[in-house]
Structures are given as structure tokens and as C-alpha cells.
Amino acid sequence: MNQIAAKNGKPLSDADVGRAQIEWVRRNSPVLDGFVRELLAGGELKGKRIAVVVHLEAKTAFLATILADAGAEVIVAGSNPRTTRGPVVAALKERGITVVAAPDGDHHTWEQELLAAAELAPEYIIDDGAELTMRMMHHRPDLFKLLKGVSEETTTGTSRLKAMQAEGLLTFPTLTANDARCKHLFDNKFGTGQTTLQALLKMTNRKIAGAKVAVIGYGYVGRGIAQYAKAMGALTFVSETDPVRALEAHMDGHTVGSLATVLPEATMVVAATGGMRAIGARHFDFLRDDVVLANAGHHDLEIDVEALLAASSAKQDTREGVETFLLGNRKIHVLSGGALVNIAGGAGHPVEIMDLTFAVQALGTHYLMTTPLEPGVHIIPKELDDSIAAAKLQSFGVTLEEIHADQNDDFGLDKEGI
Amino acid sequence: MMDSTQTDRMLAEEGARNIEWAKQGMPVLKVIEDRLKKSGLLAGVHVGVGLVLEPKTANLALALKNAGASVSVYCQGSSTTQSVVEALRAEGLKVFAEEGCDADRDVQLAREYLQTKLDIIIDDGASVIRLAHKEFPELVESMLGAAEETTSGVRPLRMMHEDGQLRIPVISVNDAETKYLFDNVYGTGQSCVMAMLDITNLQLSGRFVVVVGYGWVGRGVAKYAAAMGARVIVTEIDPIKALQAVHDGYRVQSLAEAAPIAEVIFSATGIRGAVAPAILELLPDGAILCTAGGGPYELPMAALQALGTEKIVRQSVAEYVMPSGKTVLVLGEGDCINCSDAEGNPIEIMDLSLSLQALAVEQIITEAHKWEPGVYPISTESEQEVARIRLEHEGASLEPLTTELAAAIRSW
Numbered sequence A: 001m002n003q004i005a006a007k008n009g010k011p012l013s014d015a016d017v018g019r020a021q022i023e024w025v026r027r028n029s030p031v032l033d034g035f036v037r038e039l040l041a042g043g044e045l046k047g048k049r050i051a052v053v054v055h056l057e058a059k060t061a062f063l064a065t066i067l068a069d070a071g072a073e074v075i076v077a078g079s080n081p082r083t084t085r086g087p088v089v090a091a092l093k094e095r096g097i098t099v100v101a102a103p104d105g106d107h108h109t110w111e112q113e114l115l116a117a118a119e120l121a122p123e124y125i126i127d128d129g130a131e132l133t134m135r136m137m138h139h140r141p142d143l144f145k146l147l148k149g150v151s152e153e154t155t156t157g158t159s160r161l162k163a164m165q166a167e168g169l170l171t172f173p174t175l176t177a178n179d180a181r182c183k184h185l186f187d188n189k190f191g192t193g194q195t196t197l198q199a200l201l202k203m204t205n206r207k208i209a210g211a212k213v214a215v216i217g218y219g220y221v222g223r224g225i226a227q228y229a230k231a232m233g234a235l236t237f238v239s240e241t242d243p244v245r246a247l248e249a250h251m252d253g254h255t256v257g258s259l260a261t262v263l264p265e266a267t268m269v270v271a272a273t274g275g276m277r278a279i280g281a282r283h284f285d286f287l288r289d290d291v292v293l294a295n296a297g298h299h300d301l302e303i304d305v306e307a308l309l310a311a312s313s314a315k316q317d318t319r320e321g322v323e324t325f326l327l328g329n330r331k332i333h334v335l336s337g338g339a340l341v342n343i344a345g346g347a348g349h350p351v352e353i354m355d356l357t358f359a360v361q362a363l364g365t366h367y368l369m370t371t372p373l374e375p376g377v378h379i380i381p382k383e384l385d386d387s388i389a390a391a392k393l394q395s396f397g398v399t400l401e402e403i404h405a406d407q408n409d410d411f412g413l414d415k416e417g418i
Numbered sequence B: 001m002m003d004s005t006q007t008d009r010m011l012a013e014e015g016a017r018n019i020e021w022a023k024q025g026m027p028v029l030k031v032i033e034d035r036l037k038k039s040g041l042l043a044g045v046h047v048g049v050g051l052v053l054e055p056k057t058a059n060l061a062l063a064l065k066n067a068g069a070s071v072s073v074y075c076q077g078s079s080t081t082q083s084v085v086e087a088l089r090a091e092g093l094k095v096f097a098e099e100g101c102d103a104d105r106d107v108q109l110a111r112e113y114l115q116t117k118l119d120i121i122i123d124d125g126a127s128v129i130r131l132a133h134k135e136f137p138e139l140v141e142s143m144l145g146a147a148e149e150t151t152s153g154v155r156p157l158r159m160m161h162e163d164g165q166l167r168i169p170v171i172s173v174n175d176a177e178t179k180y181l182f183d184n185v186y187g188t189g190q191s192c193v194m195a196m197l198d199i200t201n202l203q204l205s206g207r208f209v210v211v212v213g214y215g216w217v218g219r220g221v222a223k224y225a226a227a228m229g230a231r232v233i234v235t236e237i238d239p240i241k242a243l244q245a246v247h248d249g250y251r252v253q254s255l256a257e258a259a260p261i262a263e264v265i266f267s268a269t270g271i272r273g274a275v276a277p278a279i280l281e282l283l284p285d286g287a288i289l290c291t292a293g294g295g296p297y298e299l300p301m302a303a304l305q306a307l308g309t310e311k312i313v314r315q316s317v318a319e320y321v322m323p324s325g326k327t328v329l330v331l332g333e334g335d336c337i338n339c340s341d342a343e344g345n346p347i348e349i350m351d352l353s354l355s356l357q358a359l360a361v362e363q364i365i366t367e368a369h370k371w372e373p374g375v376y377p378i379s380t381e382s383e384q385e386v387a388r389i390r391l392e393h394e395g396a397s398l399e400p401l402t403t404e405l406a407a408a409i410r411s412w
Helices: A002-008 A014-027 A030-040 A058-069 A086-094 A107-119 A131-139 A155-166 A181-204 A220-231 A243-251 A259-265 A281-286 A305-311 A351-370 A382-396 B004-024 B027-039 B055-066 B082-090 B103-114 B127-135 B137-141 B151-162 B177-200 B216-227 B239-247 B255-261 B277-282 B301-306 B347-366 B380-393 B403-410
Strands: A049-053 A073-077 A124-127 A149-152 A173-176 A212-216 A235-239 A268-271 A291-295 A314-319 A322-327 A330-335 A376-378 B046-049 B070-074 B094-096 B120-123 B145-148 B169-172 B208-212 B231-235 B264-267 B287-291 B311-314 B317-321 B327-331 B374-377
Touching (some): A014 A058, A014 A086, A014 A351, A014 B311, A030 A058, A030 A351, A030 A382, A049 A107, A049 A131, A058 A073, A058 A086, A058 A351, A073 A107, A107 A131, A124 A131, A124 A351, A131 A155, A149 A155, A155 A173, A155 A376, A173 A351, A181 A220, A181 A268, A181 A330, A181 A351, A181 A382, A181 B177, A212 A220, A212 A259, A220 A235, A220 A243, A220 B216, A235 A259, A259 A281, A281 A305, A314 B004, B004 B055, B004 B082, B004 B347, B027 B347, B027 B380, B046 B055, B055 B070, B055 B082, B055 B347, B070 B103, B082 B094, B094 B103, B103 B127, B120 B127, B120 B347, B127 B137, B127 B151, B145 B151, B145 B347, B169 B347, B177 B264, B177 B287, B177 B327, B177 B380, B208 B216, B208 B255, B216 B231, B216 B264, B231 B255, B255 B277, B301 B327, B347 B380
Parallel strands (some): A049 A073, A049 A124, A149 A173, A173 A376, A212 A268, B046 B070, B120 B145, B145 B169, B169 B374, B208 B231, B208 B264
Antiparallel strands (some): A314 A322, A322 A330
């Protein structure tokens, strides 16, 4: 951001730079800045303590300011020690928002940050991986009991919340943002798809035309990556364990097969299963020389880098973000040490995508405050989900077709399915 | 504090790592290097490499050196990567380049570079060839020939030749199919669209993207923008190219017609004033302008700067407020964004262009030095050799040309 300082003639503080970054997000987030802002203006958030625990960069910061503008007492922590951005922290602090995160942290400092957030006794949490929710349960059961609701971002966190519910530990309602269509249909597919390709090409300076790209897992993330790679001229391969998804990949025009058949062809491999060890020791023999491996799933362990290191005769730092392992006479390149490549190696999701995802989170939190719900795991109602998409379309000037009575068939079935 | 020798050594190591990474994606250059080395043809020949100085072109310089040539390297400060300079020096090459130096220093370095008495020049924009003709005619007399990389260099060389001023044969690598069909379309197309996304952290999905000019670069930009979900509108002055764009599935309109919905404009013409100042007020608020392949001269930069409202709103994003109150954003100061804000073309694409340069050097030594001064194409055999080696590396195979097929092709 030095360029900003030099161009505008006066030296800028960290907070100035952070403010500029947040402003860029605002101008590209019509749903949060319009529809969500208006809906929260009813005053229901006034005085409520909300902890926001998401990768702490400009998009998350903008969400925090929206909640603060609606009257909430916002506490901000990061969901990963390496993704917290200094200028953004400075800008948030400057406008009086409580930030318990600092840049350049490690796992230990991050633990301290989450415990500090817990001490501040939030009533609501916008959580990522249920990281803060779980820590409050373990470390501050007294404050955990006072929690009124949690809105969770990821599939991983949803599983954790469901496990807690099964054990009868959830004393408050939770919402799973990932299950909203306005989240997974866009964030997982288009957001991760696009930015994974960006990171792959930026980090390697290689071409996509004619590249042989294997995608492991054909969930929403895998679909997005395969779709963008194919559209850009790659030969695409998909490996999947679910027969229905595998059939879908086949009809989408990708070459589908087991890893044993797909990996020997691939020049780039992207793991997108959301599980662990999608590429493990049993697959190393299938990898060809000079292959690039990247992870687009939640776990750093989706590529088993430890097993790769154990199997290698040497490892070297090849260039920024690229490590090369020597397996016999084959060179295997791993991006970002196996961490989520679009976040570790890029700028994270596009702003417009997070406009949708954070609208789900903000409206979900509002819903938790205004609607009596049983303790447990819930999904935001379809009407709220739809209203977010409608607001986004309106910002593009797109009009919807209306359904008329004479379009129903003789059995008068539900509109759904037309 | 580290002393300067230590800093240089660390830079050299960083540069060497990046050169090594690029080398892995350049198998064609390696095959040609080995062949030239075996031939002994380059022994005792002094070659000057004057391209944008980064890891891919460094591999060309090293390939020529490994094949037996003595190599000097020159580059302007604005296009130089210092870590690559140090890495090449550590390999024993003479390098006349300093990252970030000013234009006066550029000329001084170019003079010193020429005074090393080059037999062959590989040039970018014909800047060194022109300087040599103007200031060092006696050095030009002893040169065997030159090779030129770009369109903007070939044009003035032809003018020099028409005026009877060109004193050496020059091979125009730029005009090779193996260059412009790949470098311009897939290289510049991919890298400019991805640079736009990297700079802005935005999407192209659903956006109206106007591609000005449907030459090779324009086609590449349109292809990759569409792949990222954009609705592409092409503007073109040539009716045949415009018709091609229609058949490729794009809307084709005049820029004035398309402007009111143009959310992003890529200027891909290489022509001064391709986007006229009058277009600015027609654009929607917040429209983004950038250049693919050419330079800021394609955009109405003077009109924008005259507004006096420039504000940098994000790294490499300048905002201008129009008299109407609408804003216009310009990326990378209007420079070609894949060079100003990314690492240029992908490695494998430059493997093709730079291999052609190595073959041009060979051609100059074996035959072209006997030719009259002028601008010549690279040989068809060289082009095919490059394509064949790359195909093999891509795992593709060719259909064999049987005697029956050969006969059928020649039948009439």
C-alpha cells in the first residue's frame, strides 16, 4: 500500500490504509451496505455483544462495521493466526471496535486472542469452525451458558455444533450459514473456484491453456474449480467417491476416474474434498514429475505433506509459496505448504461473494435475536435466503419474472419445481 | 546490518531459484541449447540479450552461454528485476541493467553494452539497434545481424530499411506464428485477465466487459474474460474481425454504444487513443479501465489527469472523479497490467518465443549474416521445430503424413 502514501503526497498511517481497504469493500458490497444496513436499522442489535471470528481482513472488517453501525458492541478476533491484517486491525480500533487480534501471530498468540474474546462474554458469535464456541465451552462454561446464539460459517464448524447437540451440550440456538443457498452456491463454487485458479497461476507463473488439471472431490468447491479450469482451456479430470457426483462430473464434460487413473496424467492437482489426506502416501506413486499440488479444502492436511516429506529424499524452497519434494527422480511441487491456497497464496474470496456470505451471517444473527428458537442447529429460513439474492439482483438492475396462477398444472402443485 | 556483498548474494540466490523454476517450464529452449552446444556454432560469438530482464529471459541468456556464446545482457531500469541481474552476474555474464534507474542511466548502460562489441543483438522495441546505428556506426559494421521481439520494434526497423539506413539483417521473431498465435492470445490473454482479478479482488462473473480491439491479444482477453463468467462486448474497426467476434459468441458494438453498460474495459489495440476522452462521461459510475498488451497511450490518461481529481484508492487502482460526479478507475497507471502488476506471460508460452530467439541467433550465424540489410521472417523449419518439441512435451502426437495423404494433398 506504499503506493497510496506516495501518490497522495502525505505519509499514511496503518489506520488510513486499512480504512481505504475497507472502503473498497464497501463500494463493492451493495447488499451489506444497502439491504442489510436497512434491515438492521430497526435497533434490535443495540447494546448486544457480538463476537466476529472470521479471517480478519478488509471484508470481515466491513461486516464488523455494519454490525457496529447498527448499535452492537462488536468484538473482533481472527479465525487463523496467519490471515490477520495489521492495517485493518488499526482501522477497526480507530473507530472504537474491540479487536483482540494482532497481525504476525502464531498458534499460541491466536489461542490467547480467542480466550480474550471469550472473557468479554459475547452474547452472540459469528464463528468459523466453531473455534470460539468450543473454547468458551471448555474454558469458560459459566459464560458459555450465557450465550444466546451462534451463526456458523463452515461445514467443519457445523459438524462440530451437531456433535455438541448430540451430546446435549448446546444450550442455545445456532444457525449454519453454509447451508444457506446464498452461501454455498456462490462462496464455495464461484468464490473458491475463481480464486483457487488465480492463486495457482499467480504462484507458479504457468499457463492454463492445455494444462491437465485434476480436481479431487466434486462438491461445490470442486465443481467451481473444474468449471473455471475447463473454461480457461485446461483438460480437466475429476476423482470422486460418490457415484451421483461422479456422474454429474462426467456429464459436465470432465474425465472422471480413480486417483490411480487420473493422477498420472495431471500437471496440476487440486484437493477439494473437505476431508483429510485426499492425497496421501498411497497416491504418491501415481504423481508425475513436475506436478503442482494445491489444497482448496478446509484442512491443511488434505495434502499429506508430512507423509510426502517422509517419503522424499530432499525438500527445497523453490520460490515464494512453492516447495519442491524429491521423490526418486520426480519433483513434486506443493503450494502454500498445503494450506488453503486461495487464502494463503491470494487475497481470499472476491468482495462481491463475501457480500452474500456476510449478508447471510448478519441476517442470521438478527434472526437469532428476534426469533424464539429451540436450542440446537438450525438453518436460516428460505425467505431470508431469497431476500439476499433479490437484493443482489436489484443492485444489478435485474428484474424477476413473476409466476401466475394459470402456470400451475392441473394438480395445483407447489411453485417449487417449476 | 548486512553489507552489500551479502545482500547481492542473497538476491542472487533468490534470482537463481526463480530462474531454475522458469527453466523447468522451458523444455524447448533446453533441447535447442543442447543441439546448439553440440554443433559448436556459437563458440566465440558475442550475443547481446536486451529483453525485459526477468527469470524467463534470463534462461535464454544462460542457454546461449551454455551453448558456447559469450553473452552480455542489457535492460532498462523499469523492466529489470535486480535479483535476476545478480544471479546472471554470479553465472559470469556481463549485465548492463539496474532496477529502477532513470532514463539517462538507461542510455549510459546501453552505450556501455554496445561497446562490448556485440556480434548479434536480440532487441526489444529496436531501441539498441537504433542507438547503435545513430552513435556507433563502426560497431554496426562488424555485427552479423539482429533479432527483434516486438511489433513496436519491427515497425521502426522497416522504416529505417525503407530510408536506406538499416545496415544489418534483422530477423523479426515477432512475426512468427509460434509467437503471436500463443504469446499474444494465451499468454497476454490469461495473464492480463488474471492480473485484473488479482489487483481488484473482484469477480468478472456476470459483468459487462468491453474488449477494445479483436486482434490476437483482444481474442485472448475476450476468451479468458468469458471463461471467468463475463458478458463480453467487442469493439472493432475491421469488419472481418468484428464478424469473427460475433461468431465467437460475443456482442459487437461501437464503444459509444457499449459504454453506458461497460463495467470493465480492456484496451487491447496497441493503438494510441483507442479509448477516446469522449467515452468517459458515457461510462457507468465506477467503471474500470485497463490495458492489455499495449500501454497507457491507449487510454485517455491526459484527459483523466487534467481533471485534477486523481486518488489512489487501492494498490494500483487510481480513481478519477468526472465533472458529472461519476468515478472512473484506472488499473496500473494504464500500463499493460500483466507486466506492471504481475509476472508477465506464463513460462511455457515464453518457452516458445524465446526458443525462436535462440533459433534466430543460429540462423544469423549460419546464413543470415550474408543477407542484405533488411527485415526477414524466421524460417518455417525453425517454427516447426519449436512446435514439435513443445507438442512432445505436452504429451501430444502428430498424425503421420503417409505417402497416400501426401499424394492426396498434392492432387489437382
